[in-house]
Amino acid sequence: MQNQGLLEEQQEMPTPMGFFSTFPPNNNITSCPPLGCHPLKAFNIAAPDHHHALPTETLLSSLSSPKHREHFASDFGGPRLLSLQRSSANFWAWGELNECLGSKKNGVDDHLGVSAMKMKRIKARRKVREPRFCIKTMSEVDVLDDGYKWRKYGQKVVKNTQHPRSYYRCTQDNCRVKKRVERLAEDPGMVITTYEGRHVHSPSHDLDDSQPTDSQLNNFFW
């Protein structure tokens, strides 16, 4: 079957990468996801096409938390589309999405809770690939206010680009989520933010001030 071949291809894909494009109103970066919930839950992963886009209302209806539905509705109200590009480079992300949606995980992933002191040795050897996705935003500011607190740990000029790539790590203890921020060479006004991993906590300034519910916490794994 075709699925079989696709699965094998997923195993070999070195870079799990979903591409999450947003078209926020007024180029206002503070209104971009992620906001602690799992934005990719919004996508119809069974879609066979290569670049699948869904109307906002469809995406919103598939969000599990009413609070997030409400939040996304206010942020992305109107006819804008969100899209997850399906390409060979994205098979991993789609596979992991399937896993994420298909089986409600038993709370915590294997990698969570690994102490920081082991990081250095683990990083080199671990074959467990963190799920990733990108957000493309038109913005003058590099770093999106996504509700989490980040610490910059590196900057690198990558080949064939004129803009440096910045590396950030979530400042929360035991949270290993990272993100990379770079500008498009072709369009310097466009910022590409690549998230890797899942948060094990709520955003530092949450959607509301109350304690998160269990279902919200589940969402925060993304």
Added chain:
DNA sequence: CGCTTTTGACCGGCGC
């Protein structure tokens, strides 16, 4: 003073 950013060094993966 504590936290964050900067930046050169280092490391591992990968292609040749």
Added chain:
DNA sequence: GCGCCGGTCAAAAGCG
């Protein structure tokens, strides 16, 4: 095996 490249480390500097 070697060199290139992306990603990370960590000491020093910056900042509130």
